[in-house]
Amino acid sequence: MSNPAIRTVYLNGAFLPENEAHISIFDRGFLFGDGIYEVTAVLEGKLVDSPLHMARLERSVGEIGGFLPISTDEIVEIERRLITENGLVEGMIYLQYTRGAEDRNFFYSKDLQPTLLLFTQSKKLDVASVMETGLKVKTVPDQRWERRDIKSVCLLPQVLAKRIAKEAGCDEAWMVEDGFVTEGASSTAYIITADDKIVTRANSNMTLPGCTRLAVLDLAREHGLTIEERPFTVEEALNAREAALTSASNFIVPITEIDGKAIGGGKPGPMIARLRVLYMDNARKTAV
Numbered sequence: 001m002s003n004p005a006i007r008t009v010y011l012n013g014a015f016l017p018e019n020e021a022h023i024s025i026f027d028r029g030f031l032f033g034d035g036i037y038e039v040t041a042v043l044e045g046k047l048v049d050s051p052l053h054m055a056r057l058e059r060s061v062g063e064i065g066g067f068l069p070i071s072t073d074e075i076v077e078i079e080r081r082l083i084t085e086n087g088l089v090e091g092m093i094y095l096q097y098t099r100g101a102e103d104r105n106f107f108y109s110k111d112l113q114p115t116l117l118l119f120t121q122s123k124k125l126d127v128a129s130v131m132e133t134g135l136k137v138k139t140v141p142d143q144r145w146e147r148r149d150i151k152s153v154c155l156l157p158q159v160l161a162k163r164i165a166k167e168a169g170c171d172e173a174w175m176v177e178d179g180f181v182t183e184g185a186s187s188t189a190y191i192i193t194a195d196d197k198i199v200t201r202a203n204s205n206m207t208l209p210g211c212t213r214l215a216v217l218d219l220a221r222e223h224g225l226t227i228e229e230r231p232f233t234v235e236e237a238l239n240a241r242e243a244a245l246t247s248a249s250n251f252i253v254p255i256t257e258i259d260g261k262a263i264g265g266g267k268p269g270p271m272i273a274r275l276r277v278l279y280m281d282n283a284r285k286t287a288v
């Protein structure tokens with residue numbers, strides 16, 4: 001599973017070899033982090049949870065007072081073409097929208113033409129071994145702003161959180177505020193209680209509304225599982241029966257260690273295994 005030597009990417013209306021796609025040094029995404037992104041998983045050459053990602057993209061762009069230069073239907077067509085041209089079977093499509101390029105100025109022109117970039121990234125996402133071992137998490141302070149519901153390209157706090165996690169030999173950072181876990185650096189956080197309740201934060205401006213979260217919770221509800229949308233503390237997580245994270249790039253995976261302490265005896269538990277099967281079946285069935 002690898003990328004072609006030179007991928008075809010999409011930039012502002014054109015399909016180009018990756019080494020011929022250039023963005024202005026005056027692009028506001030580069031100068032101000034004035035942009036939005038989306039990551040959509042690709043399985044068997046198809047887009048997973050595509051309508052959810054397109055809806056969130058539209059919302060994020062709207063929240064920063066921007067506008068998409070083309071429709072989300074046209075974006076999905078571009079994504080399909082990139083999958084075909086790059087022979088992508090499994091991996092991700094990355095989309096980045098920025099407000100556009102003009103001389104540096106905090107104020108922006110109303111008629112500025114946005115930048116729209118999409119590229120594919122080949123990667124094995126459905127990794128069976130993770131379901132055997134689980135992931136390790138390190139808790140770190142949440143140092144982000146108060147509009148985390150916007151999928152902003154300003155990811156420095158997450159980059160630094162991941163660095164701390166990696167240095168501690170962990171796979172993901174869980175960000176903590178006032179003793180409560182907000183979410184992972186690039187994922188949604190869950191615990192399973194002793195009485196089998198699925199606990200995760202309700203959506204608000206304090207976390208990113210995960211597309212995988214939405215799909216997983218819908219499936220859990222359909223199957224009569226109990227969900228509690230509320231914050232949980234690090235203490236509660238350390239004593240939980242199971243823990244997990246969801247994201248477009250991991251789907252749903254168990255967490256077996258938090259800050260060096262084994263969760264659920266250090267082994268993935270049955271609830272997350274069940275949710276994984278439900279999610280993967282549905283993801284493949286509904287992929288476009």
Ligand code: PDD
Pocket residue numbers: 039183184185186187188208209210211212213246247248249
């Ligand atoms: N990250 N929370 C944060 C802060 C995230 O960055 C992400 C996704 C999620 C999960 O959202 P979803 O299920 O829609 O992927 C939650 C992507 C994968 C990334 O930055 O690569």
